[in-house]
Amino acid sequence: MKKASLIVTILFVLSLTLAACAPAAPATEAPVVATEAPVVATDVPAATEAPIEDVTLTVWTLNSRNAGITAILDGFMAAYPNITLEVSYNDAAPHRDGLRIAATSGTLPSIWMNWGGTLGGYYAQNNLSYDLTEYAAANNWSAKFEQAAIDLSTLDGQLAGYPSALSVVGVIYRKDVFERLGITIPETLEELEAACATIKADGLNPISTASGADGYHVMRIVEQLIETYAGPELHDAINTYKEPFNSLAVVQALDKYKEFVDNGYFNEGFVSAGATDAPTKLYSGTDSVMVVEGQWFETNAKKAEIDTTAFGFFPFPSGGTKRMSAFVEMYQFNANLSDAELDAAVKFMDYYYSKEAVAAEPANYKFPLPMTGIADIPEANVITKAMVEAAAAGGTFTIGDQAFPTEVAQVLFSVQDEIALGTMSPVEGAAAVQEAIDTYLANK
Amino acid sequence: MKKRINKVFFYVALFAIAAIWFTPILTIILTSLKSQADFFSGSTLFQLPTKIHWENFVEAVKVGNLFTYMRNGLIVSFIKVPLGILVEALAAFAITRLSVKYKTAIFIYFLFGMMLPMQISLVPINIMFKHLQLHNTYLGLCYAYIAFGTGFGILVLRGFFNAIPREIDEAAKIDGCNKFQLLTKIILPISKPAIATLFIIDFLGTWNEFLLASVIINKTNLKTVPTGLMSFIGEYTINYGVMSAGVLISIIPVLLVFLFFQRYFVEGLSGAVKQ
């Protein structure tokens, strides 16, 4: 009888003691965004001297950036002793959700990582992110960054963030299988289909894709088919609502997608496979042979100790210049930053992506860098180089799930699934997406 | 002889069920011993890796900062759970054995808190905490946890308190106990199985809670265990080996709590009644 209450009491006391000695922050911790008024209001944004006052910046970014930022954090704070950084890391989905919650409650941090397109556009549209257009003009950012990065980071007419990554998507394939089966790199859609048929006859899986928790992986293929049938101008017009989604070209693309599914050119059960597993199916050499993936494939394979010389790349044979789908990542700044804080934020980003930092730990960075003149793509990253060169030569278009708002993208994902499962025809599918677009535009 | 056969049947059935139960567990354990290369080399789930990669565990702790997060989890859990149980026991006692009016209505009022989907609560709580400056404090986090936990705690304790015969109250009154002593000297000791259960479940729930913690705690060195585990989910890859290893390490305190408290699932009411 007494033992239980004794235990409860001991635990109680213990917990209180722990609470007393815990290094937990005191209850008077400052709110998330630093709100000191700047002592010196500089009108010239390009201040070359360090600001006089102390500045604290909160940074929210992804877990995958942990290594990179931790590596430069000490050096940065030593170089700029008046700037304090508090960095918080999260997984992609909680990061996105967390930003939304913070946006609605007014607790956004000083700097946060975000993607381009409609994801970052929400913050630009609602005046939550700092419009860097003026700052960029005053500081000659058009020479500092690749034009593509600036363009893709310009959302809703504003420069919505500091570009931090530029990614391009293409077809990665296993060179050994292609060689063994005598397949040459497909230059047209028909050749790609023929290659798939050959691979399938050999008993391997032609293309690895996934539509499990999110349909963006399958969408990479569907949008390339749209590019093939619509051509660049019509595709861009569709992505900006100037032409309807249920144009004939899109229906043809969805028809072809259905053909691929029915012919068994995708891995079985891809509809519920995980997108992060899709590229890994190429690692063994006895499973899948092709995957539509971004240049990160190479660095991830290297991290998993897979020999990347086994892989090659070719742009999706969509005809014409074979444009590749592309997207940016950026770090957005809080619209409420004071001039001193803005200066500090830019200093941080510059330091993070400085020549020295990149040269010291190239593995922590995603190549190609959106900044010019900082670092070349490491020699070892053969595939990345090839993809970037192809993108520069052939041009790019904005990736679908960033061109369209999330609610429209989700309808497209579910349409992809239904067409694959045979419960919806391509014509119905295109119409469903168009309906979602109409609803979205009407509600704006 | 029959007893022997029954016993054999019993153990056979038990092991059969246990075997079916085991597959996912085996997957996790085996995965924690594999490197990324092993994982993707096409080997099936059952093949042991050629080399046992204990470094997965080391990496889970180092890269995932697991010990810091586990320490934080212990602090939060050991503050919240006993305090919560205390608060809930007082309330459950009131609505089962005291002369409070509208007992069922009050009970339903508290039950309501269990039904609220947490995602919707995040924004208003975030705004409230912003104004009260309670972000990044364990005070704020535990307070919110206790608030959301009262529903379940009162549900459990009320149920068990109700099952205790009223004659005990009468006997205690004759012995000269006041209400508070009735609770602490009689009811609580009898309710050891209930409190043990609640402690186990509550501790686990607090240990694994992610949503509210992710909103209230932003400073990395204050975060709790689920955040640490998430760090192995990259943008385009999941490091399955290290993640499995991390999970296995992080549940050790929870299993210890369970093992410690499950011994209370043997005492019966009969012992107390005799008193």
Place this chain on the structure above:
Amino acid sequence: MKKKSNFSDYMFLVPAFVIYTSIVMIPTFYSLYVSLFKWNGIAPKVFVGLKNYTDLFFSDKIFLIALKNNLIWIALTLVFTMAIAMGLALLFNKEFRGRSFFRSYFYFPYTLSIILVAIVWRRMYDPSFGFINEFLRLINLEELTNTWTANPKIALFCIFAAALWQSVGQPMILFLAGLQTLPKEVLEAAKVDGASNFRTFFSVTVPLMKETFVIVIATQIISSMKVYDIIKGMTGGGPANSTQTLATYMHAQAFLYDHLGKGTAIAVVMLLMMIAIVIPYVIYTAKSE
């Protein structure tokens, strides 16, 4: 002999009441309020009255699928999860060697983070290299292989199997604790009277464990209505929205599509449904005392 209400009795309720009300009431009223508006979280709110609700029930296909899935989930839980939990509890109530180990063993999945459970089971269900299909091939039952979570007809049930594996620990220990409160004399008396084990269970054990059943049933219904993590982790609501639940759809509306009005409306519907199902049950069991 009705006791007069003593003021000091109410003091026992004060701590719980204060803490609970100060935190939980605000989100509740916030949700009710926001659900009457069209709002993206930042821009000014636009009052739309009950339009969010009528839209959900009359023009939202996905909402109705989600609603149906939750009702199916509740039924599955009340039948399978409870039966298995009760069976395990009865099993582990008896004394036998290794009992502590087996209790922990069946409780163990409940301690794992649901995200890991979702990931592990998703891989198990993979049609080409997943354990389930491989095992079926191994024992020459290839015809039974399926695409499992890629098959909209059975995807929800596949996810439920994983959820069952993970969640049975909690009701199991609640039932175990409940079994401890049974007075041994009554059970022995029934046995002496010649009742079989089965009859003993249903006519003696179950009624005596009424309070435990209230706890478990209420908890299971509520968590079935709110089920989110396992679905999100395994299928994200797909394929083609076949595994959407109210919670996953609410999350999508509020966080992905920025339709906070719709999102909170779904939350309110969830709340009302839980109230409608659980409260009468609680009142009924409370009255029959």
